[in-house]
Amino acid sequence: MDNNAQDPMVPQLYEVTRTIRETHDSFSLHLKSKGDSDIPEFGPGQFNMLYAFGVGEVPISISGRAEKSGNLIHTIRNVGSVTSALNDLKKGHTLGLRGPFGTSWPIEACKKQDVVIIAGGIGLAPLRPAIYALLKQRDQFGEIAILYGVRQPKDLLFTKEFETWRGKYGIQVKVTVDSADREWKGNVGVVTTLIPRVSFDPTHTVAMICGPEIMMKFSILALKQSGMSEKNIFITMERNMKCAVGFCGHCQFGPAFICKDGPVFAYNKIKPFFETRDL
């Protein structure tokens, strides 16, 4: 290896400073670097590879920075072996981290525009740093709408923050669930049903979408029907990833490596591939 250049496959050690139970299956970890290296700068939408000792390593988006300490926050849904090992970590425990990797949400391109953010399930986590980037310079943007769909009310993330977003920053936050019992007083239905219910000027809007592919597909369709042009729609892609630095080949999606050309893509750049099944 060239002198002291850091090997991109060797993780840095981070300490868990706080754990937060977000929902029945999701949790957040606050992480502080154990080495001399500072917590890296990151763009909203970028991700890290998190390593749980002896179990494995998975890509997880950065969901924010802790307010006072500046520590990194990751919000994770427990779905399998590695995420469940991460779920078991307690305050003071150590994990490995490589990153940040990938492209970011186009905050600059949103200036003087309306912004529509559409999230499905855990997809709100990678969007949260973008939301905070918008809030930080709220006056630079026009209308901002956040449309959030989950399966059931118990899947909702970050609900405590919604009131601040609405009240303090005048953001339209709309939530819907696929199904609910009678206690739920909110919307029921797919997330696209929320689009006509928020105000934005489709000819001057940037949209950012993160969620299951099928949900992104219908959201794109609905946004186009509302009059938006494809080049202003940004989505994130998810694929198996073993290295995050373009060596392992797993995340290829047509000509793109999702780890370095994505995960955030302008929709018009990947459209033919997005529309091809099983690619």
Add this chain to the structure above:
Amino acid sequence: MDKPSVIDKEDLNKLIAKLNQQGYKTIGPTIRGEAIVYDRISSIEDLPEGWTDEQGPGHYRIKKRNDKALFGFNVSPHSWKQFLHPPEKKLWTAEKNGSSFKIIPEELENPKFAFIGVRSCELHAIAIQDKVFIQGPHIDSVYQINRKDLFTVAVNCGQAGGTCFCVSMQTGPKVNSEFDLALTEVLEKDKHYFVVETGSDRAQSIIENLDLRTAENQELKIAEEIIDNTAQNMGRFLDTEGIKETLFENLEHPRWEEVANRCLSCANCTMACPTCFCSTVEDVTDITGDHAERWQKWDSCFTMDFTYIHGGHVRNSTKSQYRQWMTHKLASWIDQFDSSGCVGCGRCITWCPVGIDLTEEVAAIRKSDKTKIDNI
């Protein structure tokens, strides 16, 4: 560089010895079992003298030649990538203490490889993997150290192999990219010699030490004719004109379904291919659970797990896997690395158990190019 010289067959031993003296680990073609493979060699005795290989779709066999050629065959089942990008490597070790652990990176050692008998297509394949591993924003440290001092003794092909199509890919048969030394083997009635071209200063200093004579014009002419003859006898052809657009426009084409009916998803093609670079990682722990290791291993886009994400496999059919493999090689590679991912070595054709031939698959897609037909 100076005018080419001539080295006699016996003097090749001096070259190998010289390289060994300078600390190079010499690797070259040698017979193991029923195949000519690349392995450690220490003299020309180790080379497959008088042997050739017969290759066809799904077919490989070595057989005796009626001369004593040292390089009278084409490409080995394995490629040089096994040395530069090894099939398995440990990335690091982690040791647990309490609720914490530490990570110990691997100590890397420069193997100082000298590859003897590298074909032109193989030099191109190495250059292609260089782009993947050491010319992007991130550096693969194992590849980098293995590659660092690599000395290449290339060989211009004296015959076209049964599945080769380097002429189509503009990667051969004459060495036309970076090399240290390039040999052309000449066998005449009573003469057996090599015309040697020098491609680097370090090669020049080795050659000067060997006390070789300058090649005569007649010898150079014979060498050229041998290579021309190889080019003219190439049995396979792949039309690369607009291939990226053609494949991208035909992602939905009945041929994918058709080839999927023959393909076994065995992954042989990806293992044999000198440019295929995909890998996976495996995490292992010992019985105490305090000692963990992370290993990287070759992987293939023909395995189901390759595209597993929570909820399912993205490419869950042979059709989508074969389509990925071929469009990556011939189309998306161009976007990613500014060159084709195929050098026309023919390995994937030879080592496919059912003889699937990508040149035929491309031709079939072109024949009923969806966009062209729609336009009629």
